[in-house]
Structures are given as C-alpha cells and as structure tokens.
Amino acid sequence: MNFDCKSLKTKKFVADMHTHTDSSPDCSCDIDDLCKAQINKGTSVFAITDHFNMDAKDSGEDIDAPIVSSFKKATEAAEKYKDKIEILRGIEVGEGIWYKDVAEKMIGRFDFDVVIGSVHTVITEEIKGPYSMFDFSTLSSEELERFVVKYFDDLLNTANQCDYDILAHLNCPERYVNGKYKIGYDFMKHEEIIREILKTVIRRDKALELNTSNNSFCKGFFMPDAKILSIYHDLGGSLLTIGSDAHFAENACIAFDQAEEILHSLGFSTLCCFRKRKAFLYNF
Numbered sequence: 001m002n003f004d005c006k007s008l009k010t011k012k013f014v015a016d017m018h019t020h021t022d023s024s025p026d027c028s029c030d031i032d033d034l035c036k037a038q039i040n041k042g043t044s045v046f047a048i049t050d051h052f053n054m055d056a057k058d059s060g061e062d063i064d065a066p067i068v069s070s071f072k073k074a075t076e077a078a079e080k081y082k083d084k085i086e087i088l089r090g091i092e093v094g095e096g097i098w099y100k101d102v103a104e105k106m107i108g109r110f111d112f113d114v115v116i117g118s119v120h121t122v123i124t125e126e127i128k129g130p131y132s133m134f135d136f137s138t139l140s141s142e143e144l145e146r147f148v149v150k151y152f153d154d155l156l157n158t159a160n161q162c163d164y165d166i167l168a169h170l171n172c173p174e175r176y177v178n179g180k181y182k183i184g185y186d187f188m189k190h191e192e193i194i195r196e197i198l199k200t201v202i203r204r205d206k207a208l209e210l211n212t213s214n215n216s217f218c219k220g221f222f223m224p225d226a227k228i229l230s231i232y233h234d235l236g237g238s239l240l241t242i243g244s245d246a247h248f249a250e251n252a253c254i255a256f257d258q259a260e261e262i263l264h265s266l267g268f269s270t271l272c273c274f275r276k277r278k279a280f281l282y283n284f
C-alpha cells in the first residue's frame with residue numbers, strides 16, 4: 001500500500017473520488033464549473049466518474065460515446081488545471097454483472113485512475129428501470145421485501161464478480177424508500193448479506209465508499225450510515241474513499257466535514273484515493 005506524501009504537507013489533503021459531468025445522462029454540469037468549484041473548495045484531488053450503465057445499453061442507448069467524451073474532457077481538464085488541482089479520470093459502472101464483458105472492455109479501453117462499481121437498477125416484477133425513478137409508495141410490503149433482497153443479491157454479485165476499485169453507495173435504495181417515501185423500512189434486517197458484501201470488499205482489497213451526495217430528501221444522509229461503517233471497521237475494513245457524487249458543481253465535497261467526523265468517531269484514521277487504479281492512503 002502506498003502512503004500519499006502529499007498528505008504530509010501542511011494543507012489538509014481532501015480527495016473527492018466520485019463526481020459527474022454532462023457526459024453522464026442524468027447530469028448537466030459543465031466540467032469547467034465542476035473544476036472551478038473543487039478548486040474554490042480547496043480540494044486536493046478529485047475523480048470524474050461518469051456513468052456507464054448497463055440498463056441504458058439494454059434500452060438501445062449508445063453508452064460508449066459519453067465515456068469516450070468524458071475521458072477526453074477529463075484528460076484536457078487535468079492538463080488545464082494541473083497547477084491548481086489534481087484531476088483523476090474514472091468511470092462509474094452500473095449493473096456491471098449484467099454484461100461483464102461489455103464493462104470489462106470499456107474499463108480496458110482507457111487508462112482509468114479509478115473504477116466505481118454500482119447498482120442503480122434492480123429488476124423485479126414491479127420495477128423495470130432505475131429505482132431512483134420508482135414510486136415505492138405503490139409497493140406492498142412483500143413486493144418491497146423482494147426488491148430489497150434482490151438489490152443486496154445484485155450488490156453482493158457485483159462485489160464478488162465485477163472489476164472495480166470502489167463499491168459505491170451501499171445502501172442507496174434507503175434514501176428513496178425511507179428518505180423520499182418515508183416508508184420506515186428496516187434495512188438492517190439484511191445485516192447478514194450486508195456483512196457478506198463488506199467481507200467481499202475486504203477480501204478482494206477493494207475500497208468501500210462513503211457517499212455524501214445531497215438532494216432535497218437526503219440531506220445529511222450518508223451511504224452507508226454509521227452502523228454499516230462500524231461493521232466494516234470491526235470486520236477489519238480499512239480502505240475507504242469519500243465521494244460527493246456531485247451532479248451539480250455546488251455539491252463538490254458536500255458534507256465532507258460531517259462525514260469525516262463520523263469516520264473519526266468510529267476509529268478510522270485514513271482514507272484513500274486511487275491513481276492508475278492503485279490505492280494511496282492519506283490521513284484526514
């Protein structure tokens with residue numbers, strides 16, 4: 001494991017390992033605006049990780065072209081802002097287990113610094129697209145149960161089988177089920193499979209993400225939450241990244257101070273960033 005010497009400098013080292021630009025279908029943020037916002041916030045390094053979603057491939061979208069464009073723009077931005085900030089080139093692969101060959105081909109096509117693995121779409125009888133778009137108030141408790149079980153199964157398979165460096169937003173459905181629709185579902189009744197997912201991340205030497213993304217129904221809602229992070233710590237998990245998942249420039253590094261406070265209280269003292277797909281630790 002490499003220790004990042006830059007973190008030894010007096011200025012606090014801050015790495016935002018998950019952001020989006022207008023090369024993602026759900027984001028209209030101009031890359032220059034994002035870079036300037038990160039520079040203004042004093043970020044040391046950040047990764048541009050636009051979406052590469054397998055469910056979009058199924059609906060006939062060209063999912064390659066936006067990544068080609070994202071990589072090119074990130075490379076140009078890295079050069080343009082190199083005196084002010086370090087910009088990493090990444091990708092967020094959604095539903096990598098659906099088409100592992102397609103995901104691996106794209107990952108191998110460019111010299112990415114970091115690959116994020118995510119599950120945004122879980123197909124059940126009732127849900128046919130991204131769960132972020134689904135109205136969970138229409139589900140019976142059995143249907144919701146089936147969805148959550150399937151989500152964690154898909155995430156465990158992703159953790160086990162896919163090529164990634166960071167496993168993203170572990171309990172993401174919770175922000176819709178409980179955050180947006182206020183259903184009060186107890187996700188921790190699936191603690192057993194959550195533990196399996198965390199153990200898999202540790203066994204494969206991957207990093208777990210603490211995602212601080214922000215919108216009207218999930219302010220201060222971290223993914224995963226302190227309970228899951230403390231299990232990760234108890235299981236011996238040490239590789240952790242922090243990501244704003246910003247889809248708007250103003251959300252760059254959002255709530256990092258609060259997130260770091262939680263991590264300190266749980267006994268974590270290092271975070272990591274990735275360069276050329278290698279983890280670099282830094283104190284925070």
Ligand SMILES: [Zn+2]
Binds near residue numbers: 092118120168169
């Ligand atoms: Zn995501």
Ligand SMILES: [Zn+2]
Binds near residue numbers: 019020092245
């Ligand atoms: Zn994202």
